[in-house]
Amino acid sequence: MTMSPKPFQEESDALNRKVGLGLSKIGQAIRSQAWKGAGSQGLTPTQGQVLAVLAGIQADQPGLRLAAVAEALGITRPTASEAVGTLVRKGLVAKGPDPKDSRAVALQLTAEGRRQAAEASLWPDFLLAAVDDLEVAEQQVFYRALMKMIRNLQQRGQIPVSQMCVTCRYFRPGVHDDPLRPHHCAFVDAAFGEKELRLDCSDHVAAEPPLQELNWSRFLESAVTPQNDP
Template identity: 40%
Template sequence: MLREEAGRRGLSPIQARFLVYLLHRPVELRRVGELAREFGLTPATASGAVDALQRKGLLVREEWPEDRRYVTLRLTGAGRSIAGELSGWSGAVREPLGELGGEEKEVLLGALLRLVASLQREGLVRARMCLSCRFFRPDAHPGRERPHHCALLDVPLAVRELRVDCPEHELHVQGGGG
């Protein structure tokens, strides 16, 4: 769906994905280098797509206010509008999810997180989520409402509090046995 909608708007699929990514990310992650890393592209390829989006008036490059050596990317009004429309498929999911009870949502979230973690281990997706983080301690507090634990923040976590895009994430590298 994204590919077809992007084509109708004169965007390549990666340009469309960049717009949606930038719409939902904090300013510190809105840099060409982050786009390249997130999407597994060379910096030159990411920069080329950003240049095209800038020429189309959908984003602008701005100096980072805290460190002028860095450049961040800001969506223009048109860019935000298109990004919002491109990510509009989520509305089709919201209604059925709204009909689920709290416990059902938590079970579904847990299952989806485990699925994404499995895809991540296979190298098919990139995610900065609790389940793949070296600080995550699953079931550290069994039988409690918040059974998991984040060793970085030193706080217990409920399933509903698990993150899928944490800026503090550090990938847990499993040892080779021994």
């Protein structure tokens, strides 16, 4: 058998495709688990996701408008409206007046909706076992890579914008000498490390685009230092 002079060249050229294929397989597993989890509760995955979004607001806080739910999930308003209508009929979601505008409707979970949302939020847990198998250093490199991908997809408008540290006006990347806690959150005035970077922070305030760009380049320049659990 004749060996090619560069037998692995073609393989390495296709690394981006392999990463994409690997992510696609993980996506299939997530969808399959979501179907199982939702099916066991008599919900569609979209209905389960609506429950999960509404579960993110406290019971004593104003509810979310339909448009905000659709935006959070990256789905159209008619699709969100259909899912919400079913959840209202099932007694899992209640409609009430929006305190900011009495003509608008705000959505809240009922007590039963909160219970089912807690179950729905457990669906991704099957991934934790697989992630736990990675070394801490691998998890941190993976997390940073995920943030890059999420930011890229957000900028292309392909997924909803989430409240990440890297787009927050309070984020100060790489300003501390401590390699374990190089970043700073000006909101709580505290240093923090890679593993504390948030993907969905309720205190997030979007920075102006020039500051986001500046912070992003400083974040990329800051080194990743593996942190062991205390």
